[in-house]
Amino acid sequence: MAYQIPRNVKGEGRILFIFSTKAMIYTAVGLGVGGFLWYILKMMGLGIVGIVFMILFALIGFAIGTFKVPNSVAFDITRKTGGENIDDVILRWLKFKTKNKNKIYVYTEGGTKDDR
Secondary structure (H helix, E strand, C coil): CCCCCCCCCCCHECCCCEHHHHHHHHHHHHHHHHHHHHHHHCCCCCCCCCCCCCCHHHHHHHHHHEECCCCCCHHHHHHHCCCCCCCHHHHHHHHHHCCCCCCCCCECCCHHHHHH
C-alpha cells in the first residue's frame, strides 16, 4: 500500500530564489516604467538619475508583488486589510474608484448597516 507523504511545496514556484512569478511580473513592470523615465532623462543628459529611478521603480514593483499589508490596529487601513497582499488591496481600490456607480460601505459593530 502506498501512502502520500506531505511535503512543503511553498518555495517551488520561485524563480531566481527571491522572485515568485507574480513578483517577477511586478518587478518587470516597474523596470519598464523606470526604463521609460530613464530614456527621457537620458535625452536630457541625466542618465544616472534615470538609472536611480529605474532601480527605485523595480524595487517598488517587487515590494508590491511580494509583501503583505501588516496586521496592525494602529491605522484604520491596516486593521481592515491586515494580512492581505498589497497588490490585491491596490487592485480592489482601483476597481472601487473606477466604477461608475458610487457605492459607500458602512461598517458598524454589528455588521453592515443593512444587517440591522
